[in-house]
Amino acid sequence: MSITLNVNGEDHSVDADIDTPLLYVLRNDLKLNAAKFGCGLGQCGACTVIVDDRPIFSCLTPISLLQGRKIRTVESLGTPDKPGPLQRAFIDEQAAQCGYCIPGMMMRAQALLERNPHASDAEIRTALEPNLCRCGTHMRIIRAVKRAANAMAGA
Amino acid sequence: MEEFGAPSSLTRRRLLQGGGALVMSFSLLGPARGQGNPDAAAPPPAAPAAPKPPTLPGSLNTNRNLDSWIRIDADGQVTVFTGKAELGQGVKTAILQCAAEELALDPLKLKLVTADTQLSPNEGYTAGSMSMQDSGTAVRNAAAQVRELLIAQAAKQLNVDPSTLHAENGQVLGGPSPLAYGALVAGQNLHVEAQPQSKLTPSASFKVMGKPLGRVDIPTKVTGGLAYVQDLRLDGMLHGRVVRPPSYKATLVDADVDGVGKLPGVVKVVRDGSYLAVIAEGEWQAVKAMRTLARSAKWQEEPSLPDPAHLPDALKSLAAQDGTVADSKTAATGVVKTFEAWYTRPYQMHGSIGPSCAVAQLGADGVMTVYTHTQGVYPDRQAIAQLLGMDQSKVRCIHAEGAGCYGHNGADDAAADAALMARAVPGKPVRVQFMREQEHAWEPYGPGMVTHFKGGLDANGRIVAWDYELWSNSHGARPGSAGALISARYLAKPFQPDEQKLSINPNGSGDRNADPLGYNLPQKHVIWHFIKDQPIRQSSLRALGAYCNVFSMESSVDELARLAGKDQVQFRLEHAADPRGADVIKLAAEKFGWSNWQPSAGHGRGFAFARYKNHACYVAIALEVEVNRDSGAVRLVRANVGIDSGEIVNPDGIRNQTEGGVLQSMSWTLYEAVTFDRTRITSVDWQTYPILRFGAVPDSITVDIIPRPGQPFLGTGEGAQGPTAAALGNAIRDAIGVRLYDLPFRPEKVKAALLAGK
DSSP: OOOEETTTTEEEEEEOOTSBBBBHHIIIOOOOOOOOSOSSSEEEEETEEETTTTEETTTTOGGGGGGEEEOOGGGTTTSSSOOOOOHHHHTTTTTSSSSHHHHHHHHHHHHHHHOOOTTTTOOOHHHTTTOOOSSSSHHHHHHOOOOOOHHHHHO | OOHHHHOOOOOOHHOOOOOOOOHHHHHHHHHHOOOOTTTSSSSOOOOOOOOOOOOOOOOTTOOGGGGTTOOOOOOEEEEOOSSOOOOOHHHHHHHHHHHHHHHHHHGGGGGESBBTTSOOOOOOOOOTTIIIIIIIIIHHHHHHHHHHHHHHHHHHHSSOGGGGOOOEEEESSSSSSSSHHHHHHOOOOOOSSSSOOOOOOOOGGGTTTOOOOOOHOOOOOTTOOSSSSGOOTTTTTTTEEHHHHEEEOOOOEEHHHHHHHHHHEEEEEEETEEEEEEEEEHHHHHHHHHHHHHHHHHEOOOSSSSSSGGGHHHHHHEEEEEEEEOOOOOOOSSEEEEEEEEEEEEEEEESSSSSOOOOOOEEEOEEEEEOOOOSOOHHHHHHHHHHHHOOOOGGGEEEOOOSSSSSSSSSHHHHHHHHHHHHHHOOEEEEEEHHHHHHHSOBBBBOOOEEEEEEOOOOOOOOOEEEEEEEEEEEESSSSSGGSSGGGSSSSSOOOOOOOOOOOTTTOOOTTTTTTTTTTOSSSEEEEEEOOSSOBBBBOTTTTTHHHHHHHHHHHHHHHHHHHHHHHHHHHHHSSSSSHHHHHHHHHHHHTTTOOOOTTTTEEEEEEEEEEEGGOOOEEEEEEEEEEETTTTTEEEEEEEEEBBBBBBBBBHHHHHHHHHHHHHHHHHHOOOOOBOOBBBOSSSSTSSSOOOOGOSSSSSEEEEOOTTSSBBOOTTTTHHHHHHHHHHHHHOOOOOOOBSSSOOOHHHHHHHHHHHH
């Protein structure tokens, strides 16, 4: 069946079963690469996107729940030529090794900074707790989120 | 990505056609050799000529022609080829830095082709922290020789002495007018054998090497670009999922193949013996069909796993053969104090965040093309060709990045599954990604190990006796043969894994780092009790046996220092066999503030040192832990690493890899163990196999690098794994007065040790 999803500010008519998790629609129907399949269980956060103003596990959230909601992915933050502040901060801190978990980290961090622009180190750690990184890039990820917070505050 | 962008018509053979002007000019510098077989597996067939060919630097020795590594188009575009793969370790960036430095070019203007059986040199696996030693060295030397050829060609054209010319930014300068690289090459390729010696740029003149350069792959990864094999979407692509058996020895009795075949979107159900898979138009349709197929499947299971309650005994009972790793052939004398201990390490996972994935397509030309995040495209091609009964020339493996692997994870298995499914739907690309429980339950784990140490001190507090034994499988069960691919074992005509064989060599496997070469010891005796059987699937996990061996040995050294009544750092310095080892020990201690340590309740400090593989990077680590006596929880507070990786190519790359190594090893050491019953693996997700989360991230990790200009590159990526584990154990010992011997150091174990220690 057809359902309309608002992703990154645009309405998209999607022909998919209503039980399809958002992640599969983002990746396959809308051809957006950023959100990743990690576990399908809500345990790792690689699939994290923002719905309205909250981070959610897109691997668990069926599209039937998302009509009329505003969905945002890393693609909404900027482009390689014009990276947004959070993307710029991750590049400046070289906050990736394999990078597979990073888009999920970024969307969780973006949601945090939107509701708490002056998030402390401890608040950043708490916010990122649902997201796993296996390469051990954690120190840089924390630094990148703080750098982005400063950049956004100064902007 | 270059890997994805390379047109299929661009073959290495075509690149290798040509020759001409540069070959002739190079012949003035030295003899050129004939063309080898560019598609041969390494090592290449021996040259027919009688004199032994000279040893060439790095992987030039096995891929001897310059155009295996560097190509210059008529428009001046330079393409660099490497047989290594980007695994998230930053190798693409570092390779580009090596090429750019020696060719006097902006690294961001170079094109790079990585592991691809049709385009790249065969460098075996991207493993063992060997990429810079193998490929970085080859690319750097090839680039330097190409630069000198360009200068020689320019000198010939200008009729001047080459020493009056130099290369800069794509041109040879110093003559009456600049000559562009492209014009000097004039469309010809560099099909000429490299020389043993290169005129390398001195470290003091570096413009690109030795300096941080932003990773070339990161901007794409943080903006949702096409970065991973998971992101590939080929025209008409179908989605495949496997249905794995419930346990290793299970055989398929029945499954509703016909019923699942009629589900929406399902294109085909593949059954071959006990191998089950489903191919569908949509990915979610494939997942749903997989679940239905799995529910319908009936299996005959058989218990085959060791008793998890007595794993060390089970491993020891499997030992098949003893190998001597080191033997001073001297007897210990003057021993006045001894320390003896047993240590254990459970099976541990790679635990890639992205389950393994591959895309395969059987083309109309009969060629099976497989996009894979394998660590070895050539060995994987060999295994897949054998699996499919195809000629290797009809299989092409192209590396495309996956999630970090840290060794032999499910990558090759996914490639095989994609190829098996693509064969069932000729012409159609099939993308296969494992589910989380499939990656967790079926990846080849880092093997369980048991070690025993007995050492002694003389009256002066020097180590005079060193006896070390380890029980371990080989840590290498990678493809090359089809039996290494998990699905191959379940086909109607199955392939069996190769028999493991004991091999003692300088790189080490289960015995990696077991020879205590870092210390001056008058007596040593080191034995590997080699385990041949593999009751649990296992292969290469980052650092192989070095993780458990360094943990065991450096825990023991810590106790020997205590027995000697000496400071941990001073004790190690007194025994250090290599001044470069002593230098990193001093650096880590100084940066940590070892000599100013103020003990406080619940806190402890730990130190450890090892030179990875005894011939790669030197790593020393000093760290502080906090132990909660009530819960038994251990927290890493801060860590300082001193590292010597030889000549530095990208200092931030060394830091990133080393920070990551510390955190990953901390996760292994504090939390991780594969769980199982007598039949099934039971750690099948992140709840049953917990790893590090942000709440436990330390306050700081600082990595200080000792520069060694002019020295060879020393592999970096795995150097921190062993020392971090030992330093954690040593710090817990310092904090609570009790030593832990059995990995991992989970809270319940710490509490039990506290109770037992009282």
